[in-house]
Amino acid sequence: MTATLLCAALVVVGSLTVGQAVLRLCGASSFSWLSAPVGLSALMVLGSIAVHVPGRANTTALLLGLVIVASVVLQVREPAQRPPLLGLAAALPVLGLVLVPFVAAGHGGILGVSFNNDTAAHLLLAETYGDAAVQRFSELKPVGYPLGPHALMTTVAHVFGVRTDHALTGLTLAVPLLLGWTALGALQHPRRWAAPFVCLVAGMPYLVAAYYGQGAFKELVQALFVLGAAVALAVPPALRARARWVPFAMVLAGTVSVYSTVGMAWPLAFAAVWLAFEALAVLRAGGGLRALLTAARDGLGAVLIGVGVLxxxxxxxxxxxxxxxxSDAATIEDSDLGNLVGPLPFGQALGIWDNPDFRFSALNDRAMRLWAAFVGVLLLVALVRAVGRRRLMVPACAATAAAIWAVSDASQSPYVAGKALIIASPLLLLMAAQALVEGDGAIDRRLGRLRLIAPIAAIVLAVGVTDASTSALRFAKVGGTSHADQLRALRSTLDARPTLFLGNDDFLRWELAGVPVEAPFIGFQVLPIRSGKPADALGPFDVDSLEASTLNRFTWVIAPRDATASSVPRQLRPIRRTRDFVLYRRTGTIAEREILPTEGGNGAAPLDCSTPEGLRLSRRTGIAGVRAPAVGVEAPPVPPGGQITVTLQLTAGLWDLVAPYSGPRPLEVRSPGGFARRLEPNLDRGVTRFPIGRLRVRRAGPVGVTFTAMDTPLTASSDVTTVGAVIAVPVAPETRLPLPEACGKLVDWYSFRE
Structure with a gap:
């Protein structure tokens, strides 16, 4: 988690300092919160040159460090360019919320694992900015896909020499903070308590929290740039006239870097609204067409400079x-739901939802309608006050973002419309907050004691948003890092040679980036499965899941340390072992061997010679690999902080315990005789069995094995760990018998060639 926080801090500091440096070059005499989106865009633009320069991300990391240091020096030398400390502190409530998933999980890791595994592809794409070999072996070659955030996360990772997943999570963690600070830039004459309130409701409303919890960083970054575009038009910082459009151009560059040309829809629509307001202002002042043309001519130079910068x-x-x-890269079928179950209701964009899983309906429709009415009243008050002050850009931008969602909802898939909804949410909440925090002396004097309504309503809004967002964030899944650590440790040994993985891990190609790796399933089926073995994405898989012709394509084989799995052929020599995996090197051609059709997901099956097929085999000349029977028992799920005990009837001797466990929390495993193990969180797909440990039984009889799920005060009740079954396998070598002698025994494989 330390590496993640370092990366987040670099993104935050870099965005605020580099963004302010850009504004200073444009003539800004004081700090502006618009520096947050401008700076993040500048960092992404800098990172994107990695594939064009020698050294790739190492070079951009050096450049990034130099640019940030220069920007910090500028702020040290010019105090007016520094952000106010109270403004920085205003984001502390948002900081508390962004840490909730990790506190609830009790560990750091990748957000949204098992809920949204698209992050695996994003990580692999990011790795291409750091290593040309990754780009060469990667099967992901999306035409024109925008990779600004990916370039930045790889650059940040190289600054600290950490893995890209730490930088990705750090970037995701930083964006809500930047969102909250950007919203402060829209305030004029705010009340003293306004800053933390606005940071909270605009930086982490419910839908932002829900998308943050599933690791959807692109939508968060786009929401930041859309909010930045609105602020740049509504309350532009005082700059030199010729540089008027440079900040907007930088924000526009950010949207293109994260959403390509599609992302320009929001800023350009806002600019069109701004242009209409400006034209109306000229006409209201008594000017006609000539006055409009004069104004356009006067502003053309600044626009051209902005376009040039863009x-x-x-x-x-x-x-x-x-x-x-x-290309048709942006085309998504209207029926595509992504990981949703249906369209998202507009009410979710208003800051609160009483279901921690945003994909599903509200638990209390009446309460949600009341909340929508409350926020609706705030939006109406904000609109009335904006009309009275003739400051309509924020309401106009919020309405435009809502309109873009409405068009998307009516014409595109729910998956796409959901993205438009989360992008609109911070703007809507900013507008609602403005109704409560921006002072107006004349109105306040007329209201008298009714002025207390504003802080009371602000408390209601803040509490509601905090409660809903906390619930969504506690529900978020944080993937463990143990398997990634182990597989990454093997990468150098593989030497970019063809590698087979016999587990089920959607993040595999990133974990072994730069290695040509395949598996039976990586999100979808990759290799053909032999008849008689599980052919769906759940598995489990072992060497007998594939034909020998497939195995012989690979130099290396990585397999889970599953004692129930089929034994490996002699041509696979173990080279390295980790906690959960074994790395084998193929030293010769593997001969085809047969399995019983009843083997299924097990490593062996009994040879029943009373059946015609079994009788036929028993009369053939051949050899069979025979193993001792295992002992298994089903295990119920373990709730957070809960405990279960299963009992196995075991004989004296050594036994390897395995289980297809899956869950977001660590498990403590204990058994009489001093046996104690800790199983790290595992959110891999499927039912792959992983080792628990080796148990010595001194006396035959029942042996209890106890599982305790660790938790924290914030752990959600839904974070249940599935153990599935506990299987004990006797530690004994495989026996080879003539086929006639294998009747009634557990046969792992057989061959007619020996």
């Missing part, structure tokens, strides 16, 4: 952008 900073991505425009 083109210049996007040049490293120009090829990718053009590929995107000329």
């Amino acid at each position: 083109v210049a900073v996007l040049l490293p991505q120009l090829g990718r952008i053009l590929d995107f425009v000329g």
